[in-house]
Amino acid sequence: MPTAGGGMRAVITTLRVLETVAELQPVGVTAIARATAIPKSSVHRCLLTLREAEWLTTSSTDGTRWVLTGRALSVGMRASVELGLREAALPTMRELRDETHETIHLVGYGTDHDLVVIDRMDSDEPVRTWVRLGARVPLHASCSGRAVLARLTDPEVERLLDGELERFSETTPANLEAVLEDLARVRERGYATNDCAWRPGVGAVGAALVDPRGRPVGALAVSVPVQRYDEQRALRLGPLAADAARRISTALPPA
Structure with a gap:
């Protein structure tokens, strides 16, 4: 019979x-x-246990690889609005992925002023972008972050971006003034763009998801390998992302 200590080690x-x-x-x-x-x-024994508990399953495209189930995701998101956000967004994310053939990221904006990737709809192209679920997304350097910031007032933005801004590449907005200038453009056109400003080799467009008061609760982004991304592609993808974000925002459950 296993000891209590052994049982605890197995759980851990x-x-x-x-x-x-x-x-x-x-x-x-x-x-x-x-x-x-x-x-x-x-590891294999743990995976089988977690599959029996319906927390994990094998990938639909590769039976040797493991992924979280909806049950695991829902437990992780139950204490926030993210579950409702994900449920409202999935049908539109799928439509946007099928229309653009690019990867779609759903990002949640929490009460701790953090952006987190909470879902992803992968591109059907052989060369595609990838970011793990649960990844933290920088507000100033990502199109999702700047789409969210554009829905806030300038004083709120200044408080959130107080201090030195991390530079990820030559195209990352290097200071608050540069971010505020970009936010004016985002507010005018309804979506943000990103030319390798956060992740090397990745371009993207993003639009904010808002609650009935117009406050941001997340963002939707179309993420594109740099080989397929340029200014003209961004001009085509941006309005599609903005329209999808509006539809998702309308479908969000009341707080």
């Missing part, structure tokens, strides 16, 4: 496997074992 090991899948999904046994330093045999 299983939770580490779950957290690693959440960070790296879709991910295989070998990569999980490497990331956690847990033996592959133990």
